[in-house]
Amino acid sequence: MLIIAFHLDSENMCEFTRENWMKGWATLGCDSIESMKNKIPSLREELDDPEIFKKIYRFAFLFGRQETQRSLELGIAIGLWQLLLPNKFKHLELWCDYLQNEYKRAISRDTWNLLLEFVNTVDEKMTNYDANGNIRIINYINK
Numbered sequence: 001m002l003i004i005a006f007h008l009d010s011e012n013m014c015e016f017t018r019e020n021w022m023k024g025w026a027t028l029g030c031d032s033i034e035s036m037k038n039k040i041p042s043l044r045e046e047l048d049d050p051e052i053f054k055k056i057y058r059f060a061f062l063f064g065r066q067e068t069q070r071s072l073e074l075g076i077a078i079g080l081w082q083l084l085l086p087n088k089f090k091h092l093e094l095w096c097d098y099l100q101n102e103y104k105r106a107i108s109r110d111t112w113n114l115l116l117e118f119v120n121t122v123d124e125k126m127t128n129y130d131a132n133g134n135i136r137i138i139n140y141i142n143k
Contacts, residue, residue: 071106
């Protein structure tokens, strides 16, 4: 559903304006329920493209936060990470446990974006982790 919200330019979770709904599906070349259903597999494939994934990932932060908040509630952030990163971040469960049990605060946009950078640049054994690079991830790494 997140990728659909991205393409339909939804500004809030679980909300679609009629205008964005119609315009978004038309842009995707869909004019019926059947064509929408048929489009879903190709939308899922977009997640394999690193540049499109990055756009959707960054969109998810804005999409998931309350309009008046600058940060993302921890529970929402974890839920979004569980949707977006299960096949990309081997340590996702440990990361979420650390956040819930020790960090216990909302997630800033900076932290949100740094995690994707971390996932994309640090190998799963963390042998190439640079403590001077992804500073905010240090407490998790040292656990």
